[in-house]
Amino acid sequence: MRQPLRGGDAISTIKIDAKKCKGCGYCVRFCPKNLIYLDTVFNEKGYHPVVFGHEENCTGCGLCGLVCPDLAIVVYKEKDKNDSLPQRKTRCKVPDLRHC
Numbered sequence: 001m002r003q004p005l006r007g008g009d010a011i012s013t014i015k016i017d018a019k020k021c022k023g024c025g026y027c028v029r030f031c032p033k034n035l036i037y038l039d040t041v042f043n044e045k046g047y048h049p050v051v052f053g054h055e056e057n058c059t060g061c062g063l064c065g066l067v068c069p070d071l072a073i074v075v076y077k078e079k080d081k082n083d084s085l086p087q088r089k090t091r092c093k094v095p096d097l098r099h100c
Contacts (some may be wrong), residue, residue, distance in 0.1 A: 012060025014052055021049035022070035027064035027073060033057050036064055058097045 021043065027036045027050055035058055040050045050057075050071075065073040 011078045012058055012062075013055065014058065014064060015074050015076065016050055016052055017072045017074075018043050018049035019045070020069055020070045021047060021068075022072075023047040023049055024069060025050075026067040026069065030063045030067050032061060033059060034061070070097070 015032060018039075018073060022045070023038055025038060026076065028034075033054075035054050036050050036052055039051045040048070043049045062075040065075045
C-alpha cells in the first residue's frame, strides 16, 4: 500500500523516460530512500537508464526530478482517496514543490 505524502494530502508517483535517460546517476545519489538504481540493460542510445523500484516507499520529495539534467523524470502527485475533492494528476513544474 502506498504511503500518503505530508499527512495524507497527496500520493506521489514518478515516471522515468528510459529513452531520455543517459544514466548519469544523479537521481540515484539524491534519492533519500535509495529507490532508484541503474538498469543492467542498455537503452537505444547505449546508456544504462535508471529504474524506479518499491514505489510504495517513495516519499514524493521530487529530488530525482529536480536533479535530472535530461528531464527524464517527472513526479506526479494525486489527491488522497480519502479527500473529498475530486482526484486529479498534476505535473510539478515549479522547483518549490510546496506549490504542486
